[in-house]
Amino acid sequence: MADFVNVVINGQAVEVPPGTSVAAAIIMIGAPSRHSISGQPRGPLCGMGVCYECCATVNGRPHVKGCQTVCEEGMEISTDV
Numbered sequence: 303m304a305d306f307v308n309v310v311i312n313g314q315a316v317e318v319p320p321g322t323s324v325a326a327a328i329i330m331i332g333a334p335s336r337h338s339i340s341g342q343p344r345g346p347l348c349g350m351g352v353c354y355e356c357c358a359t360v361n362g363r364p365h366v367k368g369c370q371t372v373c374e375e376g377m378e379i380s381t382d383v
């Protein structure tokens with residue numbers, strides 16, 4: 303098993319430990335997952351797939367629950383910032 307998994311978040315190359323969730327990877331770079339309709343930054347709340355606060359675009363697929371998705375090599379992640 304590799305020591306790190308390489309992903310790209312909002313155009314920034316990031317190395318994360320294997321098994322890291324997309325939500326955790328986004329937190330590692332200090333970005334919110336999304337913004338509320340009133341413009342407030344939002345991030346993971348429940349960590350178990352219920353609240354939808356961690357949704358991001360993963361490999362072009364929007365509204366992916368980051369807390370339920372494990373980072374894979376070469377994954378492209380974008381938040382709505």
Ligand code: FES
Pocket residue numbers: 325345346347348349350351352353354355356357367368369370
């Ligand atoms: S943190 Fe609540 S659905 Fe992901």
